[in-house]
Amino acid sequence: MKSLFTLNKYFWKYRFRLGLGVVFIIISNLFSIYPIQVIRIAFDTVLNSVKWYDLLDGFQIQGDVYQQITHMLILFSMLVIGLSVAKGIFLFMTRMTIIVMSRLIEYDMKNEIFNHYQNLSLSFYKKNNTGDLMNRISEDVSRTRMYFGPAVMYTINLVVLFTLVITTMLQVNVKLTLYVLTPLPLLSISIYYASHIINKKSERVQRQLSQLSTFVQEAFSGIRVIKAYTQQSSKNAIFENELEIYRDKTLSLVKVNAVFMPLMILMIGLSTILTIFIGGKLAIAGEISMGNIAEFVIYVNMLTWPVASVGWVTSLVQRAAASQERINEFLLMKPEIENLGEAKDGIRGDIEFRNVSFTYPNSNIEALKDVSFKVNAGDSLAILGRTGAGKSTIASLLVRLYDIDKGQILIDGRDIKEIDLNLLRQSFGTVPQEVFLFSDTITNNIAFGKITRSAELSEVQEAARMAEIHEDISNFPNDYETTVGERGITLSGGQKQRISIARAIMSKPQLYIFDDCLSAVDTETENKIINNLQRVMDKTTSIIITHRVSSAIHCDHIIVLGEGEITESGNHSQLVANNGFYADSYEQQLLSKEEV
Template sequence: MKHLAALNKYFMANKWRLILGLLFTAISIVFSVFQPIMVRQIFDLLSLNLDEYRLLSDTSLKGAFRADFSRILAFYGVSILAFALLSGFFLFLQRQTLIVMSRHIEFDLKNEIYQHYQKMDLNFFKMHRTGDLMSRITEDVSRVRMYAGPAIMYASRTLLLIVIVVYLMLEVNPLLTLYTLSPLPVLALMIYYVNKIIHRKSEKIQAELSNITSIAQESYSGIRVIKSYVQEDASGRHFEDASEAYKQSSISLAKTDALFQPAMALMIGVSVILTIFIGGFQVIAGNITVGNLAEFVIYVNMLMFPFLSIGLVATMTQRAAASQQRINEFLKITPEIKDEPAAKTVQLEGGIHLQGVTFTYPHTGITALKEVNLQVQPGQKVAVIGRTGSGKSTLAQLLIRMYDPQEGKVMLDTHDVRYMHLEQLRSQISYVPQDVFLFSDSIANNIRFGDPAASLQAVQQAARQASVEKDILGFSDGFDTAIGERGVTLSGGQKQRISIARALIKNPDIMIFDDCLSAVDARTEKEIIGNLYAYLKNKTAVIITHRIFSLFEFDKIIVLDEGRIVEEGTHDELLSLNGYYAELYARQQSGDEESITE
């Protein structure tokens, strides 16, 4: 139960539903236990009046006696029916409160997990598979809900029913009660032993289910790669192997349940036999009446469901504990990138200063930046050029504080980004990532993601500046066109330009473009660069690229190689150095000339 203790705050938040649910449970049980009491009274009434009825069988009083007795039996019959209906009504209210409570807890728990995911840093998502994250917020939460609702409902009903029924049985005959309940110690040991097995198997099942979800998610996301390499069969076998492991574990748990439930039913059967056998001798000895024996048999049968539900509750509780343990593991992880206690709100002007920045990726150990020093004044345009793996994207992610450097400082204006509010920091910077991501929504809403309050006119203006408006208007639904998951219906260039439009509509003072024109043709690239040059007139811009934009006049160009700045200056200054930049420019010009010649 130590893992499930994390749910106590949710129970407190829904305490009135819980209290009402338990109250309705108690009322329902009280009405249900009146029924065997009335059955006892009927049997005793029959036993007491049977001899008298036989004596009157040859007299004129026989009819009157039978009529009176019939009315008494009718009263008891109607009373038993009324109590049954009342018991059922409060049972309905019990379900309406406790099951509804579990749905509220499920809602709150899913939101807590989702919000926690939102707060985690990029390293967390690199270390955990998407399928596993999805499994914990869906399958694991569903298992926990079964504990917070049905398990609580069955457990409370079981406990209250056992306490009340055992009390009533002791009032009738303690010795017979002792014999009737004698199988319980065996039952308790059985439950304890089986619970441990169920908990262990449930943990394994949930882990294997997460693996299946991860495999499926990766296969769906990478279906183009799977098809292009003709790996459908291999992918299918991989999924089949994972499914087989899950199936075998599930069958193993089902076998445990299959043995557990009949064993508990056997214990109940033994109790019924002992009740009838020992109770019969008690009736013969005159210690109890026939009505008491009938009452006892009904009590034992009333206890059958509670005792059988012990196994069900134990199974649900153990599965929920295993799932909540997995959830707690994630909820206990604190993000490395978070607001510091001394974090403050700052209005940025656009200055960027890196002082001796060294950064190593914690999950790979690769040092991406080494002692980088950079100074950019507000309003300047800076190009960052370098080979693949030189640290260009890492530099961009440090500026928006996706990571913190191990050494040195990242400063915006005169403020260390570690002591700025994250939300306020990122709200003042537009970042166009190298890996474009579009949501399964309309084109307008994907652009409006940069500014949810933007009007349609602003969306159209941003699309025009990103040179994608003509493409959008060419679709049958225009800006309302649904683009599918990850923008699957669009070309690579269209996705990049919509991503640029999303950044432009935000209209910040600092903009970072991370190789965001790699999928567009030369003519579109020139058009976008022309639009950006006018748009970025008074803004600070960092443009990361592997190509040289000769049409864009940069205030500063830096060249990264193996995480270090090896060249820095203007276009003309770097050409005069005759280094990597000059070599890249010469190759690019040669390639342009060749393409023109062709």
Template sequence: MKELSHLNKYLLKYKLLLVLGIIFLIVSNYFAIWPAKVVRYAIDYVTESFALYHVFEGGSLGGILFTKLEVGVVILGIIILVMALLRGFFLFLVRQTIIVMSRKIEYDLKNEVYVQYQNLPLSFYRKNNTGDLMNRISEDVSRVRMYLGPGIMYGINLLVLFPMVIYEMLKVNAELTFYALLPLPLLSVSIYFVNNVINKRSEEIQQSLSSMSTFTQEAFSGIRVIKAFVREKDSVKNFLKESENYKHKSLRLVFVNSLFHPLIMALIGLSVILTIYVGGNQVIDGKISYGNIAEFVIYVNMLTWPVTALGWITSIIQMAAASQKRINEFLKEKNDIVSDKDLDVEVKGNIKFENVSFTYPDSGTKALRNISFEVNAGESIAIIGTTGSGKSTIANLIGRMYDATDGKISIDGRSIKDYRLSKLRSQTGYVPQDVFLFSDSIGSNIAFGADNISKEDIIQAAKDADLYDNIKEFPKSFETMLGERGITLSGGQKQRASIARAIVRNPKILIMDDALSAVDTNTENTILNSLQRIMKGRTSVIISHRVSSAKLADKIIVLDDGEIIEQGTNESLLAKNGVYKELYDKQLQQEEVD
């Protein structure tokens, strides 16, 4: 229960619903117990009335007694019906309080987890896979809700009903109570162990289903590759293997489930037999009446579900505790990327790196070593280098996706850590290397990064990114819906949409991380011409492996293995005949060949 104590704040928040639910539960159990007494009274009344009727049978008094017997039975039947309806009504209220409470807490808990996900740094997502994150906010929260709803409801019902029924049974006969309850502990223990087996096999099925779903998702996502390499048969073969595994585990669960109800019925039947046998002997001895036996049988059946539920509730609590532990692991994660002074100011865009080094916390890879450079507000800088040289890491550090391991990064003379994160990022336009577009209209994707963007701004951003003509050819223009991750667009169109999304914000700092890698030379030149106008008045960081993109910048730095090996202007670097000149000549020759 230690892990589940995290939920106490929510139980306190909805304490009114919980208290009302307990009250309604007590009242509903009161109306559940009374019919057993009425049945006992009815059987005894009918038995005694028939005995008296047989004495006066055939006479006028016999007719009067029979009429009264009929009226009495009808009245008792109405009383039982009314009590059943009242019990049903209060059970409805129980579900409208306790179950509703569990749904409200589920809603709050999912929101708490999702908000935590949004606040955690990029390093967190590098360590955890998407499937696990999804499971914790869906499957784990659902299991916790089962504890908060049915678990609490049936648990309280057991605590309330058991003493009430035992008290009524002891009032009638203590010996008969002992024999009637004798099989129930065995029933609860048996169900506990059977439930554990069921839960274990259910988890195996969930894992198998998850594996099969993952395989299917990958097969659908990579259908082009499968078809291109003619691997359809292998794909079907592998799916059949996963499906066979799922079927095998499902049949094992069905086997255990098939034993579940017979076990319950057998033990309940044993309790009823003992009640009738021992009760029958006591009726013969004149200790109890026929009605008492019927009353006890009803009591035994009333206790059957709460005792049966004991093992089920225990399993629910165990699963909920395990799930809440997994949730708590993420809720306890801390975001180290926080603002020191929470400055909410507009930036001009002067960026300065002073002996900055960075090592990725999850992998231990040292990406940058003693990087120092400065770009004035309104100027542009190009960062070029081979794959793995640390170019994208610099972009991540400017946007504070990570904090530098050593050294200092400042913007406008202030440490980057002093700025409010949301304010800093809202003034930065970022075009990532790995473009991600949402399953929404292309217009909404372009306007994603800013509020209150006009249609004219969206159109202008599309024109600047050389995407407008493509969009106009789409069936619904800017309202055209994109597929998952923008699959309906080509690689170049996705990159241009990402550029439009960045520049529509009119950012003070524009970062383009290899933003033109998927476009051809002609399109690149068109976009670069537009970017020359766009970059005026704002600080621009152009990260690229193409020298053609770097030529636009006021200054250029060349990275290799996390270190600056050359820096200067395009002309000065060409004059040095170093690494930059070598890259320039190679790419120029490649363009001539193309």
């Protein structure tokens, strides 16, 4: 239960709404008690009048009495209707305050969680799968909402109703009250157990359902591979199997639900019978009136639902507590990358790695070992090396997606931990190795790096021209307003890479990182892009990670990585003279050019 205490701040935030809700609950309950008393009075009065009517048989005024009874009945029924309408209005107001409050809290919580998620470091995302993250922001928040909404509402309602009804009942007859209330706790306990079973079973159904949807989602996104390898029937078989499990779990839930309702009604019936039996005896003894019996039958029926809800609410609260504990587990997590730096000056672009070593925390792979190099502002650095050598790792470390274990990374002579994290990241225009485009228009995908949304179209086009993608875009159905991704057109690998480059250019950074971003582009286009970029790169520091020597030739510095260590460094001619990995690659690429 302790986990729910963290939510008290929301109660405080919406205290006026909650207070108003409590007032409405009290009023609506008063209006549900009054009609019952009217019914009791009506019952007794009519019974009396009928007695008089019988006594006056044969007299002229009998007709008058008849008329009077009719009038009275109409009056009573109008009164009952009026009071019930008033109750309805206040019930509506209760829901409009308390249930609305729970929805507002749900909105706040989702915002808080999403915001927090975005601040958590990459290693957090590596450790937890997306389904789990999604569940906590959707499923778990909805369960917590049930605590703020129905659980709070029914609890307050129960307390108010009990106080009102039981005091009224006790005033009428203590003995009868005690008798008719005995079955109620039994009802409450049995409902608690039943809802426990139902919750457990429906959780199992939920889990199976999410497994099923993950499977379906993967099958749809991987449909090309499935078709190419003609795996349709085997996927079908797996799906059928999963679906069967889902069906069985649902059926077992249906069974419990089916038994549950009749049982409830039986319990309520038993209470009513008890009331009439004992009440009848007392009425015969003259202790209470017939109207009192009618009144009690209605009271008992009125109490059963709230009492039943005790069991239900208890299990709601338990579920909410469990959910909130899961939410808190992430919410109380501190981002590993702390932003303690200052944003006092801009960044010029000198980069230095001093004996940097780094091991990925989740896999314990030592990706960099004692790496040192230096690039002056405005210079370019090419990083080459076999796959898995640690090239992309250098890019990730520069923008502090991870913090290093040993050594120091300096920018403009300052340790990057002393630089404001946002300033640091904004200074870099990174084209990552794995291109990611959002399901949005091309304009928005390119202007994304810009903080203001009012990026002029001409600027976007300029960036696209430099990335040699403008012509391609002009041929798309809606030009720059074409949507890409799931709901739009599918781009080729090279087109995606070039849009990603345009995005980096658009952000007008002080430093560029191109991580293998021309791998899907032919050499001719690559040269054009490099030529275009030369203009902007003159003033900025740029790091070009590549497998092609042709991209590295013109760089001021070149380093070659082998399994996390620098094996060669220098400029083109120095490295060719070195006769190492670089010279070999250069020779091979020259040869393959000659063959073409």
